[in-house]
Amino acid sequence: MGCAPFVAAQGDPAAGKLKSDTERCQECHGSDGNGDMGDGVGNLGKFPKLAGQKAEYLIKQLQDFRAGERKNDDQMPMMAKSISDADMADISAYFASLPVMRGEKSAADLEKGRKLYMKGDPERYILPCQSCHGEAGRGGADETIPSVGGQHRRYLVKQLSEFKKTVRQNSPDAMNQIAAALSDEEIEALADYLAAQE
Numbered sequence: 001m002g003c004a005p006f007v008a009a010q011g012d013p014a015a016g017k018l019k020s021d022t023e024r025c026q027e028c029h030g031s032d033g034n035g036d037m038g039d040g041v042g043n044l045g046k047f048p049k050l051a052g053q054k055a056e057y058l059i060k061q062l063q064d065f066r067a068g069e070r071k072n073d074d075q076m077p078m079m080a081k082s083i084s085d086a087d088m089a090d091i092s093a094y095f096a097s098l099p100v101m102r103g104e105k106s107a108a109d110l111e112k113g114r115k116l117y118m119k120g121d122p123e124r125y126i127l128p129c130q131s132c133h134g135e136a137g138r139g140g141a142d143e144t145i146p147s148v149g150g151q152h153r154r155y156l157v158k159q160l161s162e163f164k165k166t167v168r169q170n171s172p173d174a175m176n177q178i179a180a181a182l183s184d185e186e187i188e189a190l191a192d193y194l195a196a197q198e
């Protein structure tokens with residue numbers, strides 16, 4: 001058995017709930033893990049939903065923030081440095097145990113994003129997103145592949161753009177290559193489609 005799965009399996013959601021209390025993670029990511037902070041100061045959709053996210057994926061992101069392999073100008077590097085490995089496992093187990101994130105109905109045209117999500121574009125070597133992220137973006141069998149269906153649109157656009165520009169570099173073999181081939185318009189269309197998965 002590898003190291004990360006072992007840690008994830010050991011995470012205690014009840015302890016994680018306490019450790020991620022309002023002063024720490026829930027302040028931005030929401031007590032229900034849906035991180036919307038409709039606080040009227042422009043933060044809506046900035047804080048990713050963690051509810052029902054894969055525990056191993058969450059642990060990897062926290063380790064990447066801590067090691068500086070995933071950059072963020074806000075508080076995440078500091079937050080990740082403030083917790084131990086055991087805290088990471090417990091807190092990730094807690095958010096993973098919550099009812100999975102849900103999106104909202106959208107008036108946008110979802111067909112373009114849906115098509116690209118389902119089929120990719122072989123001519124440009126864009127793999128179908130579905131082959132890794134699963135149906136409706138609910139995540140595949142691999143615990144390090146995140147749920148992306150129902151995530152906040154604004155957050156999705158930021159991540160895909162940052163993979164494209166290699167501001168986010170912690171997925172060199174998958175997301176950096178795939179996003180490099182996407183136009184800004186396609187990024188918007190994919191985010192529309194994913195954010196609308198209820």
Ligand code: HEC
Pocket residue numbers: 020023024025026027028029046047048049050058059061062071072074075076079080083091146158
């Ligand atoms: C001050 C607000 C704030 C606090 C407090 C905070 N976060 Fe975050 N977190 C963010 C923002 C903003 C992002 C998105 C970063 C980006 O755009 O790449 C983020 C991203 C993340 C991600 C990546 C999610 C993904 O889908 O890849 C994880 C995991 C995470 N936070 C966990 C935590 C944990 C655990 C704590 C508590 C120890 C915490 N956060 C505290 C603001 C916060």
Ligand code: HEC
Pocket residue numbers: 048060116117126127128129130131132133144145146147148156159160170171174175178190
């Ligand atoms: C070969 C498998 C694979 C394919 C195909 C793939 N992804 Fe990913 N994706 C990943 C992995 C693995 C990660 C996590 C990277 C990391 O560890 O930070 C990821 C991360 C993401 C994230 C960041 C999620 C978050 O919470 O921050 C988004 C958004 C995303 N992918 C969207 C897409 C879209 C849209 C497509 C199709 C254009 C796609 N992916 C195709 C494997 C894949």
